Amino acid sequence: MSPPVSEYFNVQDIPGAGRGVIASSRIPVGTVIFDSESPAAHVIFRQYRKEVCAYCFRYDRGRTLPVRDASVGKVFCDASCQEKWQRKEGDLAVAAWQALQNFTQVNSKAVEDTWSDAPRTGKPDAKNVSKHWADVAQQVDAFGKQTTKRSNNKNGSSKTLKPFMKQINPDILGLFLSGVIFHHRQPEDWKNEVLSLAMDHAPYRSVEDLEAHCNGFVQLHSILPPELQSSCTADLCRVIAEAGSHNAFGIRSGSEDGEEYMGWAIYPSASYFNHSCNPNLMKRRVGSAWEFWTAWELEEGKQCCISYLGGDEKDLTLTERRQRLKEAWEFECMCERCQQEAAE
Numbered sequence: 001m002s003p004p005v006s007e008y009f010n011v012q013d014i015p016g017a018g019r020g021v022i023a024s025s026r027i028p029v030g031t032v033i034f035d036s037e038s039p040a041a042h043v044i045f046r047q048y049r050k051e052v053c054a055y056c057f058r059y060d061r062g063r064t065l066p067v068r069d070a071s072v073g074k075v076f077c078d079a080s081c082q083e084k085w086q087r088k089e090g091d092l093a094v095a096a097w098q099a100l101q102n103f104t105q106v107n108s109k110a111v112e113d114t115w116s117d118a119p120r121t122g123k124p125d126a127k128n129v130s131k132h133w134a135d136v137a138q139q140v141d142a143f144g145k146q147t148t149k150r151s152n153n154k155n156g157s158s159k160t161l162k163p164f165m166k167q168i169n170p171d172i173l174g175l176f177l178s179g180v181i182f183h184h185r186q187p188e189d190w191k192n193e194v195l196s197l198a199m200d201h202a203p204y205r206s207v208e209d210l211e212a213h214c215n216g217f218v219q220l221h222s223i224l225p226p227e228l229q230s231s232c233t234a235d236l237c238r239v240i241a242e243a244g245s246h247n248a249f250g251i252r253s254g255s256e257d258g259e260e261y262m263g264w265a266i267y268p269s270a271s272y273f274n275h276s277c278n279p280n281l282m283k284r285r286v287g288s289a290w291e292f293w294t295a296w297e298l299e300e301g302k303q304c305c306i307s308y309l310g311g312d313e314k315d316l317t318l319t320e321r322r323q324r325l326k327e328a329w330e331f332e333c334m335c336e337r338c339q340q341e342a343a344e
């Protein structure tokens with residue numbers, strides 16, 4: 001992955017923490033040191049589909065946004081945002097979003113928000129995850145022309161798809177489609193940036209969660225324009241889920257710890273910033289990108305860190321912070337604050 005470039009820092013190996021961002025000189029307080037790219041994959045949760053702009057991620061306190069495009073199932077702040085989104089996506093991607101919207105409408109009785117369900121089974125291990133994805137990849141390959149010929153199954157009507165149509169999760173489908181579009185448009189960036197991220201090879205809460213993701217891949221592959229199907233692979237969809245588990249940035253309504261959690265996204269270059277429970281960087285979302293600035297003056301050689309806890313670290317105990325980080329990111333925090341509190 002190509003490291004982020006800035007006059008303020010370098011990316012270096014950090015003992016026990018992979019790579020991290022190190023100040024290359026003294027940085028005054030309040031200095032913006034990095035602006036991220038747009039996400040490589042993202043999802044705005046279905047319950048916010050009428051309230052969050054598809055282009056700039058703006059949220060207006062739960063109000064329905066004024067410009068709606070029913071053909072793609074998205075809303076926008078105004079005509080300008082809609083036009084920018086259409087130009088950014090391009091005709092092929094817009095056609096794919098239209099196909100997805102049509103698919104979910106035709107099969108509305110099967111639509112479920114499986115992410116909010118309480119797990120009914122245990123968390124599958126990496127071996128089971130690999131087997132599930134390998135099985136669906138083989139099945140899609142076996143479908144051959146039946147799966148790739150859109151005229152026969154664009155709405156999931158093919159008999160071969162019936163086993164995968166018991167539940168449809170539009171959030172998973174939308175997440176995968178955003179990544180497929182990114183890969184189709186920027187294959188080298190996918191290879192150099194996304195594939196270099198730290199992966200969680202067992203990211204699913206339950207077997208049902210894993211099956212929902214695998215089914216989502218099969219469903220999406222069956223409805224996409226032929227030009228996009230080569231990018232819609234089991235490996236790519238699996239990477240989106242595994243990279244998102246350890247590298248996702250929450251899309252919230254306002255400040256870093258805003259009250260509304262509306263979705264999440266993968267920003268490869270921003271993933272170089274390591275965590276601290278006393279972060280010396282602040283961040284804010286500007287449109288669909290992120291801006292990072294110094295919370296106080298940093299000396300040369302200091303590691304630049306953000307909080308992975310969205311501001312919650314201010315009120316959590318050492319045990320609570322470490323437990324949450326262990327569960328979500330699978331590491332035990334050894335930042336300066338944690339070490340100091342542990343020694344007390």
